[in-house]
Amino acid sequence: MADPLIDPCCKIGGGIDERSLSMRASSVRTLHSSMQHSARTGKKPRNALVALPDEDADVFNIYVQWHYYEKIPCQKSEDENGYPMLGKLYVLGEKVLDKKLQDRVLDAIVATTRRKTENGMRFFPSRQVIKEIYGSTTSNSPARRLMVDLDVVHALAPWVGADETEHHPDFMFDLTKALIVERALTEEAKSAHAELASGIPCSYHQHGKDEVCSAKKL
């Protein structure tokens, strides 16, 4: 016999991606009120299709599994392929105010950064994933802080890329601040900039290398 509490009462995604999802009516009610659809439509979710056209059906499906089993099925990914889904799940957690889910998503992200492939490669969230997280969170978000800290500890120069639009501007701002706060100059870097301490900053002058420098120490 069919469970009388389960109705096909969630319509996720829009256009060709639209799917119906069966959930316990009580769960749908919880989600429904979290997402503040009730207030807008005034409809009760039981026996009514709840339309969530902006949600990604795959992400929402994972969220439903989380809702029932408190497990994130995509958290075992060993390379960067798991990050987009984790990022979207975090953003959904922000919408439905599910802090526990968000904590577990950050755990899964950290676990993925620690895994190594057979070649010793490690993978970190892409600029696109960081952009999505930044686009859906506020300045005090722990996920934002994690994205910055991963770069402070692990980033290589090529991660900056060639196109500034690859980055969320707030991320670059936060990263710059964090790097300045945590910077420790090597002896090599200090000696490379020794002219700043010497008072004759000749490498900034526009005279030729074979011309005599006319600067006087001020």
Ligand SMILES: [Zn+2]
């Ligand atoms: Zn000079």
